[in-house]
Amino acid sequence: MDWKEVLRRRLATPNTGLNRKKSEQELKDEEMDLFTKYYSEWKGAGKNTNEFYKIIPRFYYRLPAEDEVLLQKLREESRAVFLQRKSRELLDNEELQNLWFLLDKHQTPPMIGEEAMINYESFLKVGEKAGPKCKQFFTAKVFAKLFHTDSYGRISIMHFFNYVMRKVWLHQTRIGLSLYDVAGQGYLRESDLENYILELIPTLPQLDGLEKSFYSFYVCTAVRKFFFFLDPLRTGKIKIQDILACSFLDDLLELRDEELSKESQETNWFSAPSALRVYGQYLNLDKDHNGMLSKEELSRYGTATMTNVFLDRVFQECLTYDGEMAIQELMKIHGQDPVSFQDVKDEIFDMVKPKDPLKISLQDLINSNQGDTVTTILIDLNGFWTYENREALVANDSENSADLDDT
Structure with a gap:
């Protein structure tokens, strides 16, 4: 009997349990059989049920209690090591300079004005030479994201390099903020953000003129800006990702620019002139000089x-x-x-x-x-x-x- 005859006979076979759709009751019976089987295996594991639970992946790790000092210290150290490892994975200044050199060397003519361009083929070549740290940036997805309307199918080298710089900056900043995340839960409390900004002040040339006695007021002013907008429900904490997503941190870190114009300083909430202006208004309203504003004082x-x-x-x-x-x-x-x-x-x-x-x-x-x-x-x-x-x-x-x- 050849295969055609076998196929014909199978197709002609009356509806059996193999090709018939199972009823709802039969499905429930199968489900119960499986439950009974696994329950029996669990009971068969003996009194030590941990043997059975070993097959379930661990998905919850309890945070150490306040009195578990050693566990807390271990957790802090492990987080610090993890953040240091993540920091080493980022491009440093020398690697960024090398990346720019490679991009400039592989630019694809013709230039559009003074804008250097690169096509996808050269883009991949640069990715191969740039090293493993750059691999994440040299993908078709990134190229497509930066491609606009170039008739030669190219992207701007400057736009791509700025994209890489922005990514590196975001990761650096996230790591920096995470170092102040005492709870290790991805958010900063007011005291955490205060410590971050206080230790940031010496790195901002535009704040060199502030007296140290004014630091506490400046930190308070800056922190309230973040919490007023990013913590509308007044939970007392802000997600680090929300801090990175808003423009406030960009404004604050803009004060690293030693040549920041007077106009930019006037419009920047975190600049020294802005902070001093707010402080002056506060002092003028605080008629009894008790450091607080009453409703009557605020009404003026x-x-x-x-x-x-x-x-x-x-x-x-x-x-x-x-x-x-x-x-x-x-x-x-x-x-x-x-x-x-x-x-x-x-x-x-x-x-x-x-x-x-x-x-x-x-x-x-x-x-x-x-x-x-x-x-x-x-x-x-x-x-x-x-x-x-x-x-x-x-x-x-x-x-x-x-x-x-x-x-």
């Missing part, structure tokens, strides 16, 4: 037009408006006609367009890109007046511009 900030409700909220003494806008009270004090609460509420809801028509969430404000406007309207009389009269102000600006053109 700026042009003293912040609403009482906002100040109450800052001090967490009042959580509602009690049906009345503080803005209305200030308008009466300054001799202006109060506006309708309902009108302002409707205008704010129209601006934000929240998912829930009855309330506005933080995410609604973020999504609307109108959070700064809404906040200014509610907490500051000047901000409210500017918004209410925005059309007239624009018209006046246009008229003034036209008058200047005529002259």
Whole structure:
């Protein structure tokens, strides 16, 4: 009997247990049989059930308790060794210079202006010569990520080198921050970040002029910037990856530039002029010189037009408006006609367009890109007046511009 006949007979065979779909009950019975089998093996392991558990991969490692000093020390030392090993895996300055030399040597003509380019074939050749530390950068994925619209299928050498530099910087910074992660859980507490910034100050030339007596205030100012934005739920800790993802650390480390312009210093929150300006404002508000600001002292900030409700909220003494806008009270004090609460509420809801028509969430404000406007309207009389009269102000600006053109 040849194979064709065998196949024909099999196809003609009535539905049997081999080609019939198993019923739900049969599947449950098989599951129970498997459970019984493994349970029996577990019982057969004897009283020492650890023998059975050895086949399960370990997935949890208990953190040492506070009184387990030796275990804590062992954990700290092992983390330090691990971070040192990771640091050695990064490209050093000499290796980066060698990488730039190789890229420049293998550039692919023609140049676009002064922009040196490299095609994929030369890109791979450089990867072979650059050494094992660079292997992670010379992949098709990285090349495709940096490729834009070059008609010769090339990428910019400068863009690629900047990409490598940025990656190396991020890893270096992560390792540096992790050294201050006392808990070893991937986040920094306030005290951890304070220690990091305090020890960073001597490495920032733009802060050379700060007196050591001012360091504590400077550190406090810098840390509060991080925690205000990166710890909105006030947990007292920030993920290291969140610190790396935001631009604050870039601004702080920008102070390494000895030739940083005056304009850049003025706009950088972490610069010496910015810190001294904040310190001066604080001293001017602190009338009793006790090192703290009362609600009354804070109310004099700026042009003293912040609403009482906002100040109450800052001090967490009042959580509602009690049906009345503080803005209305200030308008009466300054001799202006109060506006309708309902009108302002409707205008704010129209601006934000929240998912829930009855309330506005933080995410609604973020999504609307109108959070700064809404906040200014509610907490500051000047901000409210500017918004209410925005059309007239624009018209006046246009008229003034036209008058200047005529002259």
